Amino acid sequence: xxxxxxxxxxxxxxxxxxxxxxxxxxxxxxxxxxxxxxxxxxxxxxxxxxxxxxxxxxxxxxxxxxxxxxxxxxxxxxxxxxxxxxxxxxxxxxxxxxxxxxxxxxxxxxxxxxxxxxxxxxxxxxxxxxxxxxxxxxxxxxxxxxxxxxxxxxxxxxxxxxxxxxxxxxxxxxxxxxxxxxxxxxxxxxxxxxxxxxxxxxxxxxxxxxxxxxxxxxxxxxxxxxxxxxxxxxxxxxxxxxxxxxxxxxxxxxxxxxxxxxxxxxxxxxxxxxxxxxxxxxxxxxxxxxxxxxxxxxxxxxxxxxxxxxxxxxxxxxxxxxxxxxxxxxxxxxxxxxxxxxxxxxxxxxxxxxxxxxxxxxxxxxxxxxxxxxxxxxxxxxxxxxxxxxxxxxxxxxxxxxxxxxxxxxxxxxxxxxxxxxxxxxxxxxxxxxxxxxxxxxxxxxxxxxxxxxxxxxxxxxxxxxxxxxxxxxxxxxx
Amino acid sequence: xxxxxxxxxxxxxxxxxxxxxxxxxxxxxxxxxxxxxxxxxxxxxxxxxxxxxxxxxxxxxxxxxxxxxxxxxxxxxxxxxxxxxxxxxxxxxxxxxxxxxxxxxxxxxxxxxxxxxxxxxxxxxxxxxxxxxxxxxxxxxxxxxxxxxxxxxxxxxxxxxxxxxxxxxxxxxxxxxxxxxxxxxxxxxxxxxxxxxxxxxxxxxxxxxxxxxxxxxxxxxxxxxxxxxxxxxxxxxxxxxxxxxxxxxxxxxxxxxxxxxxxxxxxxxxxxxxxxxxxxxxxxxxxxxxxxxxxxxxxxxxxxxxxxxxxxxxxxxxxxxxxxxxxxxxxxxxxxxxxxxxxxxxxxxxxxxxxxxxxxxxxxxxxxxxxxxxxxxxxxxxxxxxxxxxxxxxxxxxxxxxxxxxxxxxxxxxxxxxxxxxxxxxxxxxxxxxxxxxxxxxxxxxxxxxxxxxxxxxxxxxxxxxxxxxxxxxxxxxxxxx
Numbered sequence: 001x002x003x004x005x006x007x008x009x010x011x012x013x014x015x016x017x018x019x020x021x022x023x024x025x026x027x028x029x030x031x032x033x034x035x036x037x038x039x040x041x042x043x044x045x046x047x048x049x050x051x052x053x054x055x056x057x058x059x060x061x062x063x064x065x066x067x068x069x070x071x072x073x074x075x076x077x078x079x080x081x082x083x084x085x086x087x088x089x090x091x092x093x094x095x096x097x098x099x100x101x102x103x104x105x106x107x108x109x110x111x112x113x114x115x116x117x118x119x120x121x122x123x124x125x126x127x128x129x130x131x132x133x134x135x136x137x138x139x140x141x142x143x144x145x146x147x148x149x150x151x152x153x154x155x156x157x158x159x160x161x162x163x164x165x166x167x168x169x170x171x172x173x174x175x176x177x178x179x180x181x182x183x184x185x186x187x188x189x190x191x192x193x194x195x196x197x198x199x200x201x202x203x204x205x206x207x208x209x210x211x212x213x214x215x216x217x218x219x220x221x222x223x224x225x226x227x228x229x230x231x232x233x234x235x236x237x238x239x240x241x242x243x244x245x246x247x248x249x250x251x252x253x254x255x256x257x258x259x260x261x262x263x264x265x266x267x268x269x270x271x272x273x274x275x276x277x278x279x280x281x282x283x284x285x286x287x288x289x290x291x292x293x294x295x296x297x298x299x300x301x302x303x304x305x306x307x308x309x310x311x312x313x314x315x316x317x318x319x320x321x322x323x324x325x326x327x328x329x330x331x332x333x334x335x336x337x338x339x340x341x342x343x344x345x346x347x348x349x350x351x352x353x354x355x356x357x358x359x360x361x362x363x364x365x366x367x368x369x370x371x372x373x374x375x376x377x378x379x380x381x382x383x384x385x386x387x388x389x390x391x392x393x394x395x396x397x398x399x400x401x402x403x404x405x406x407x408x409x410x411x412x413x414x415x416x417x418x419x420x421x422x423x424x425x426x427x428x429x430x431x432x433x434x435x436x437x438x439x440x441x442x443x444x445x446x447x448x449x450x451x452x453x454x455x456x457x458x459x460x461x462x463x464x465x466x467x468x469x470x471x472x473x474x475x476x477x478x479x
Numbered sequence: 480x481x482x483x484x485x486x487x488x489x490x491x492x493x494x495x496x497x498x499x500x501x502x503x504x505x506x507x508x509x510x511x512x513x514x515x516x517x518x519x520x521x522x523x524x525x526x527x528x529x530x531x532x533x534x535x536x537x538x539x540x541x542x543x544x545x546x547x548x549x550x551x552x553x554x555x556x557x558x559x560x561x562x563x564x565x566x567x568x569x570x571x572x573x574x575x576x577x578x579x580x581x582x583x584x585x586x587x588x589x590x591x592x593x594x595x596x597x598x599x600x601x602x603x604x605x606x607x608x609x610x611x612x613x614x615x616x617x618x619x620x621x622x623x624x625x626x627x628x629x630x631x632x633x634x635x636x637x638x639x640x641x642x643x644x645x646x647x648x649x650x651x652x653x654x655x656x657x658x659x660x661x662x663x664x665x666x667x668x669x670x671x672x673x674x675x676x677x678x679x680x681x682x683x684x685x686x687x688x689x690x691x692x693x694x695x696x697x698x699x700x701x702x703x704x705x706x707x708x709x710x711x712x713x714x715x716x717x718x719x720x721x722x723x724x725x726x727x728x729x730x731x732x733x734x735x736x737x738x739x740x741x742x743x744x745x746x747x748x749x750x751x752x753x754x755x756x757x758x759x760x761x762x763x764x765x766x767x768x769x770x771x772x773x774x775x776x777x778x779x780x781x782x783x784x785x786x787x788x789x790x791x792x793x794x795x796x797x798x799x800x801x802x803x804x805x806x807x808x809x810x811x812x813x814x815x816x817x818x819x820x821x822x823x824x825x826x827x828x829x830x831x832x833x834x835x836x837x838x839x840x841x842x843x844x845x846x847x848x849x850x851x852x853x854x855x856x857x858x859x860x861x862x863x864x865x866x867x868x869x870x871x872x873x874x875x876x877x878x879x880x881x882x883x884x885x886x887x888x889x890x891x892x893x894x895x896x897x898x899x900x901x902x903x904x905x906x907x908x909x910x911x912x913x914x915x916x917x918x919x920x921x922x923x924x925x926x927x928x929x930x931x932x933x934x935x936x937x938x939x940x941x942x943x944x945x946x947x948x949x950x951x952x953x954x955x956x957x958x959x960x961x
Binding site: 229230234276278279280281282284285302304305306307308381384385388389392393394395396397400401403435436437438439440442443447457458461462463464465466467468469470471472473474475 | 512560562564575576577578579580581596597599600601602604606607608609610611612615617618621622623625626627628629630631632653692693697698699725738741
């Protein structure tokens with residue numbers, strides 16, 4: 001007999017994961033269908049990793065309301081779910097008179113959006129707080145509630161919590177079409193049909209395609225690519241805050257920020273792009289480099305360890321597109337920046353909309369709202385020794401750059417949403433994130449995965465399906 | 480407290496520990512993060528090792544096993560599968576292992592022998608997609624030689640470092656097609672013998688002054704665009720060509736692994752990426768020595784061995800002195816020491832050592848009286864071997880050594896190339912001269928005698944006479960043709 005879910009969420013990026021997390025609190029049968037072989041493989045894993053304070057969106061918009069609310073929630077959730085998050089505050093720099101006027105506008109907007117603690121700083125204050133900032137700086141807007149987060153771990157933690165509370169996750173299940181059986185939706189995916197009473201469209205860069213499967217076209221996604229540098233930890237303390245530039249007519253500016261891992265992130269540019277084109281370009285990187293040097297001239301780009309690019313799910317709408325667009329079909333679309341920040345607030349708001357649409361929400365009594373992870377390198381000596389005596393695998397360091405142990409890698413392979421690729425392990429443990437970029441630990445993680453999962457090393461993939469690493473044994477054919 | 484802890488059980492750590500043992504130290508611990516000793520030699524299954532040191536041709540594992548066998552006859556303790564998490568300036572080591580958990584060891588002396596790591600794609604910022612199928616040459620070498628797996632069928636190699644060249648041959652022998660080796664510089668990065676034996680012998684084209692401008696494909700590499708570069712190493716528009724391949728190997732340089740050293744407050748030389756060392760391989764932190772690729776990247780393991788033997792001996796002297804502080808001071812107090820700094824002049828990228836320590840008592844009464852030339856040249860002063868690399872290709876040339884702009888020694892070479900580490904021996908008479916003149920810098924530079932390209936300040940032979948005919952005559956000029 002076919003199962004009919006109460007809600008099917010399409011897409012498991014940060015928005016889908018937050019939605020699943022929120023709905024997992026209620027007595028509901030929820031399924032999440034995700035195109036990729038892991039959660040958080042799109043914009044969620046390739047962005048600035050910032051929890052925005054909320055002075056940027058225009059007052060009165062959904063973006064403004066959900067940003068400020070999401071910023072507060074991110075702090076609570078990351079604590080409960082053991083997600084790396086640091087409230088380090090942000091500075092928007094001004095370099096001339098026009099910029100200073102912009103700061104005033106942002107400051108006023110921030111007050112209207114109820115952003116706490118905003119302060120305008122003069123040049124000296126800025127340079128005192130951040131000595132590496134260009135002496136050309138004229139002033140700054142300081143937002144102490146801004147923070148940095150590990151965005152994919154945030155998403156994974158939300159999705160894992162949902163799964164632990166009974167939400168089903170179907171990976172590698174790209175949606176091909178949506179139809180109706182009687183009163184219910186029939187979602188045809190690459191891994192079979194899914195039946196559900198309600199659909200939440202959280203398909204990110206593909207949310208217009210999903211929308212158009214059920215409703216009249218009403219918006220279109222305009223993917224915008226942003227390119228980044230990730231620098232070695234030796235550059236990680238170059239600045240202490242998230243350093244923004246003033247948005248102008250032509251650009252939103254390039255940011256420089258520490259990451260929760262202790263690296264320095266620099267980017268992004270903004271270029272219209274294809275939905276899946278996350279390639280780096282020399283023009284894009286040149287632009288980011290020179291723009292960032294305007295804020296922080298001393299950045300040593302020779303200590304770059306990785307470039308990457310992400311696709312913003314921008315749309316032809318200025319605000320987030322959140323609403324019921326067909327009966328029992330909810331769009332969470334065009335979730336561009338500050339989408340990462342707003343995600344948990346979007347989910348709360350979305351649950352209300354579903355309730356208004358007739359979905360009964362009754363709280364579970366046994367909902368699990370906490371998560372704990374072993375992060376070996378952060379433990380005290382006593383805790384380390386206790387852990388190793390319980391399980392010696394925690395005493396074997398596999399990733400030298402980030403000090404990730406075999407025990408943590410095994411944990412990732414048997415977690416609620418198990419890693420199934422080298423990069424899946426990386427997103428859960430940080431292995432291969434460091435300066436050698438997996439040169440040393442890659443082969444050893446492959447070996448551990450092969451052993452733990454009981455599959456041949458040649459079947460282990462780097463990341464997405466088809467990203468094979470090895471092409472066969474050296475001596476097999478001839479022997 | 481241990482006498483000596485050696486961090487790393489590769490060729491440098493093995494030789495250093497052995498040498499310390501041979502020089503009288505008995506309480507020695509080697510800490511190695513891998514499951515076996517030998518380091519990167521274990522995956523270097525090709526031959527060509529040991530020609531200088533053992534005077535015979537060995538494979539990497541054979542070379543390592545010679546030292547491991549010698550160590551087995553000593554009481555040197557080895558902690559395998561053990562990671563050093565932290566080293567403090569007062570020589571405390573925080574280590575962790577499955578077998579013993581988290582421990583803190585303390586030692587009188589420490590030898591850093593952590594080796595190096597490979598530069599990655601991020602470090603050179605190649606545009607394009609980020610598919611699987613991109614390996615550093617050493618990672619590919621491990622998969623092929625240690626794990627027994629092929630990494631691809633059609634391969635392009637970026638960079639012409641030695642590991643990349645060796646892997647070009649290895650992958651060809653294993654049945655892959657190596658389409659090209661692409662080098663951004665106008666000269667190869669690796670040893671000439673590897674260019675001949677690994678590329679030319681297998682008809683693998685080497686594209687000098689070329690680079691990969693874009694990587695194509697997702698989720699696996701499908702091809703690369705390569706292009707010629709100009710003198711500023713910028714791609715020349717219109718010279719692009721597309722090579723279809725499923726694998727890219729990167730052999731774009733090695734970086735000494737000095738995260739532990741940095742945290743211990745050891746001064747790092749930006750040019751080498753390794754600690755600044757004295758002629759006895761002591762770092763800026765007293766009692767912490769360093770050798771091998773953690774100091775500077777060597778081409779030949781034989782040279783690593785020699786350097787490490789010296790470090791082991793120096794550490795042994797330090798420990799013996801430490802044990803007997805009232806005895807004859809082997810390493811005098813720093814206030815009694817005069818440092819001479821070696822400066823890389825035109826054509827030279829760096830020198831190792833960077834500093835030479837000279838006991839000041841040698842200067843007493845010597846002032847500028849040089850009438851008794853041999854008195855001061857006591858056992859306390861020794862010739863100093865200096866290693867360096869040039870920063871471009873040279874034809875017939877000379878390496879000059881100057882004090883205050885006066886060339887006092889020269890060494891002839893038929894050719895010089897950045898891919899080949901050079902060595903000269905600074906005679907102790909020259910160090911003495913430096914002291915007598917009250918100078919604290921010695922400059923080493925390279926001059927192409929065919930083109931006459933040189934520094935304007937240096938290499939002016941007439942100036943030599945200006946210092947002191949007498950002393951200049953006594954400076955030994957070594958002719959050491961390769």
